[in-house]
């Protein structure tokens with residue numbers, strides 16, 4: 027019971043923050059394990075993450091000074107920054123696929139495993155525990171200052187999820203390396219790996235999308251020298267830029283076809299209780315025709331008719347989740363689905379409560 031109370035208290039604090047537009051007092055979140063929850067900078071559930079990841083893997087246009095090793099190790103894998111998407115009028119971006127080392131430069135430079143950190147970042151002294159930022163090689167930055175004036179919005183695809191951050195720092199190692207993000211970003215991407223300044227995610231399987239041009243810069247109303255102060259601005263700019271990019275790449279909302287209608291009537295119900303896999307409750311949609319059975323398209327998400335909307339689109343009741351932080355408002359993550367009533371399954375050891383197999 028005590029645990030339940032504590033969690034509800036935490037949720038109501040998070041909810042108040044949401045009601046205020048997730049405007050935060052940076053220092054409150056500036057600690058190694060008390061940073062902003064993933065939902066403050068997660069992409070909307072309707073974003074076609076897998077499609078974007080595939081498209082980034084196929085990018086092939088190589089600008090000047092674009093190839094760097096992912097680590098200082100001998101024979102390290104090399105990663106190239108691609109410019110295929112630079113000419114879009116909305117959602118223009120650079121992209122690359124690399125590993126993820128942990129950067130703590132800025133005011134949290136004394137983080138674990140970071141003996142040689144610097145107390146500044148390129149456009150301030152960011153807090154690596156509070157700001158989800160990414161890093162780019164200094165040589166590339168210097169050659170492209172017209173595209174990247176600093177604090178540009180970035181979308182990172184790691185572990186199958188997409189998170190938003192900003193371009194916060196540049197790498198000046200010798201040789202310069204790529205594939206680097208702040209403590210907060212790295213530990214949110216890979217929450218079970220206890221990453222630190224000296225322990226990064228080594229597989230080169232992280233996709234970095236970095237938006238270019240003035241319209242992609244997080245404004246000073248949402249950021250100061252040290253902290254992101256309004257995560258709603260980060261998220262709404264991120265969703266807008268990524269949606270524009272996705273639509274330029276032909277990855278926008280799928281158009282309903284008569285084939286789909288036929289599938290609806292002929293497919294057997296799947297284990298998740300919906301007759302059209304991929305179009306069940308929680309799936310992205312642009313109209314009711316994109317959703318199986320009796321589901322309707324509410325706020326871009328297939329939902330049960332009459333389902334409550336919530337304050338975090340795509341993370342309402344029925345959305346898939348891996349922790350409570352993935353669910354809006356007072357919803358809890360129960361068996362991978364955001365649910366209103368977690369009374370039955372709440373106990374002091376999450377995942378081992380009544381109703382769970384042991």
Ligand SMILES: *[C@@H]1O[C@H](CO)[C@@H](O)[C@H](O)[C@H]1NC(C)=O
Pocket residue numbers: 046047049247256258259262
């Ligand atoms: C935070 O950002 C959101 C989205 O840009 C905006 O609507 C809201 O007014 C901002 N809040 C504050 C307090 O500036």
